[in-house]
Amino acid sequence: MKAEANQRWQPPQFVSREQCIKDTEEVLGIPDITIRQTEDIFRINVLGMEWDIGMMVYEPEDSKRIPVGADGKKAGFFLLHGGSGDFKGIERHAKLLATKFGYKVMAGTFPGRFYFPDASRDWPGDTIHADGTVRTPIWKQGEVITADEYDVVRDKSMRNRYGTRTLARAKPETNFYYRMAAWPAAFEEGMIEASRRHFPATEFSVYGQGHSTGGPFVCMLSQRIPNMAGVCATEHSPFGYLSMGRDEWGGDMGKITGYEKVEKKGHVRTDPFNELYIRTWRDLARYQGPEALGQEGPAALMRLPAIIEDILEAWEKAKPRPQFKAEYVVTHAITGSLTEAAKVSAARLKMNRDETDALVQRFVGYTRELSGPNVKPVPPFLFEISKDSRDHSSEVYEEVIMPGFRAMSPAPKIALTRFGAGVHSFWKAEKDLPVGIAPSVLRTWNDAVLGGYFV
Secondary structure (H helix, E strand, C coil): CHHHHHCCCCCCCEECHHHHHHHHHHHHCCCCCCEEEEEEEEEEEECCEEEEEEEEEEEECCHHHCCECCCCCEEEEEEECCCCCCHHHHHHHHHHHHHHHCCEEEEECCCECCCCCCCCCCCCCCCECCCCCECCCECCCCCCCCHHHEEEEEECCCHHHHCCEEEEEECCCCHHHHHHHHHHHHHHHHHHHHHHHHCCCCCEEEEEEECECHHHHHHHHHHHCCCEEEEEEECECCCHHHCCCCCCCCECCCCECCCCCHHHHCCCCCCCCCEEEECCHHHHHHHHHHHHHHHHCHHHHHHHHHHHHHHHHHHHHHCCCCCEECCHHHHCCCHHHHHHHHHHHHHHCCCCHHHHHHHHHHHHHHHCCCCCCCCCCCCCEEEEECCECCCCCHHHHHHHHHHHHHCCCCCCCEEEEEECCCECCCCCCECCEEEEEHHHHHHHHHHHHHHCCCC
16 A cells, blocks of 8 residues: 555655755754765766766665665665765755665766865865866876876857856877867766775666756766666756757746747857866856845845845855866767767777767767667756756756657656755755755655655
């Protein structure tokens, strides 16, 4: 009877602010489960290059506390950060999942973002150095990208949205250039291997979540990790081709502004594969503005100096995270750049024409669902969006994302839940919500896993 009752659970269409406050009190009031936290660093060889991958795992000390999902297998969560972060950006809700609900949680980090040289894993200094050089990835322990491997470019073409963008443009035939061409494949193989190491398919079902930029990569992994049974897509961007032609998941607090249809918008991103975007305080500002508008209205402009001070203070806290980014080629389905990256890697490895074509198809395939015979279908998705998200509006889900998923063959099970509170970083504190709407979000994930939504 209990199992049959659980099968009836369906995601709510709307979770009010009052319910978020109640969920916060109840979830934070659950006695903590004792957990252990372990770091896993391993090396893989992909496209003729060595890559070091760093992951963090949180799990109950007593493995019997790990929940068993409605499919009869232990349940594990694979979380991926967004923007230009690392595992620490998702650490808070990773620990909440483990300590309050008992899940085994793996917090991933994109290749190049894990700071190996210091045990704190915090990046030192600022992203742009006094001498004009910039922070660069560490794809392999002991390897350094030097200043003679790139040109620093100041881009004002999207100034209204980003301010002046700083880019490190890798010079052809340098190690930096070849790393930038090959890293998508290192991500694919590294994350599959990490899941295999910590969530054996005979024992676990895996539930993925990629915050923001991490979303399209979890979409990609959802068919490549054999036991990924579902995706808890909270503030989680979709497959890249559903984002193609749109600059950001813009929202005028409920109106489609950034992700209008391609024929209306007409702007298609063309970022080259060899450009690394270096983030600054400006990237916090482009979120703080829309969030303040949604929470306070136009009157927020009357306290602009205070908002600017808050942004600069927040940047001081954000600098220890990687704060560089190269993922647009996948998240916006820039297939021309992915094709070029694949061809650069193929030429370096002296591949023949058939091998080169296969590598191009592999890279371009990162931007959309796999289809055809003997292909794992896209698993169920539970989409969730915050009230004052800068990047995700309900209209774009209804007009673009949900129809896109329904058009897949076979079409996966999908649902959309809206929250009456919260922002894009759904763990961000606000009045009466000390950890944002994260407790409400995690409660729905738990209900979905145990209640049979993903079966």
